[in-house]
Amino acid sequence: MSETINLPHKPNAPLSYRLVPGQGPLSTTHLVVYLNGLIGSQSIWNATIEDLQRRWGEEDEDGRSAAAANNNNYPALLTYDRYGQGGSARDPADDQRGGSHDIEEVVADLHALVREIWRTKITKAPSDEGQTPKLVFVANSIGCVVGRLYAQTYPGAAAALLLLDSNMANSDQVSLFPDPDAPDFDPCCLPPDSSASDLRRARAGYAAHFGPWAPNAEHLDRRTVASLLPLAEAPALRGEPWITVVGHDPEVFADEGLRGSLRVPRGLTDMFVNPVWARYNEGLARLTSRDRALGPVVAAGCGHFVQKDDPGLVAGLTDQLLRKIEAEGAA
Known part of the structure; x- marks a missing residue:
């Protein structure tokens, strides 16, 4: 069940959130924060959280629960709707x-x-001068950009990031495709299932729906993102957080593009979008040291919303990161 909270700097604009309590030492030092994409709300994480709770309560081969085997040690889980999303108020900053x-x-x-x-809600401290938690971000789409920029803005604050099909922060999305109206355009570069007209329509659709300038219900202006994060692989994140990078299944993503409202031919997605996105994910995995990175992992059978298509995969990768953090603390 979600609740609302009013932040000190925006006291008249309630944010909708859900907090699942943690248990054990990690609950006093760490906090898992789920970061939504641009579409939908915090409820998209419910199935992943339920899967995690089952994992922490299920029995192993010796009859012990997984939670007991892990010393009942896991942090609280926080989902929320950003201002302008779901059950949260519109951002007061919009008016200014x-x-x-x-x-x-x-x-x-x-x-x-x-x-x-x-x-x-967690430490019940009388003031905000106490310890702040180490954060584990589980993020999708533009939420990955938020988590990465947070880790860059507050060095050392993020203990781990699970990046699920991150938005390509350095791309306007439209220029992924060649311009069929450019003087040097060669139609021979197109795949067999596509025409210049298809290409023109794909560019227009991507501009209207995914371009950084495209309007959205959240009123989030993304036009500054590319200048803030111009490279996938740099700057490296200080503190060397654990990073797991997950990408969509290219075949599923191409099918979704064809069946969706944009009706992008599979060949265009396979030729101009999927390869660039895969290279971008490779760069994200280099934001930390090699021994602290996993991926890119291709989420078989999943489109862009990995947490919706395979919540069990997301839960398993989250638990894997938490066990790494736990082991590191015990070392």
Whole structure:
């Protein structure tokens, strides 16, 4: 069940959140934060959380529960709707900035939310001067950009990041495709199932739905993202967090593009989108040291919303990161 919280710097704009309590030592030092994409709300994480709870309660071959085998040691889990999403109010910053807010505003709001949740709901500290948690981000799409920028803005704050089909922060999405109206365009470069007309329509559809300038219900202006994060692999994140990078199944993603409202031929997605995205994911895995990175992992059978298509995979990879953090703390 979700609740609402009012942040000190935006006291008249409630945020909707859900907090699942943790247990054991990790619950006093770490917090798992789920970061939504641009579409949908925090409820998209419910199935993943339920799977995690089953894992922590199920019995192993010797009759012991997995939670008991792990010393009942896991952090609290926090989902929330950003301002303008789901059950949360519109961002008050919109009225001061021409009707929208940027990604840095989102990161600042997240920092305030984490501090307020940690203080009022977990540690019950009388002031915000106490310890702040190490964060484990489980993120999808633009949420991956939020988590990465947070880790870059607050060095050492993120203990781990699970990046599920991250938005390509350095791309406007449209220029993934060649321009069929450019003087040097060669139609011979197109796959057999596509025409110049298909290409023109794909570019227009991507511009309208995915371009950084495209309007959205959240009123999040993403036009500054590419300048903030121009490279997939740099700058390396200080503190060397654990990073797991997961990408969509290219065949499923191409099918979704064909069946969806944009009706992008599979050949265009396979030729111009999937390979670039795969290379971007390879770069993300280099944001930390090699021995602390996993991936890119291809989520078989999953489209862009990996947590919806395979919540068990996301739960398993989250638990894997938590066990690495636990082992590191015990070393």
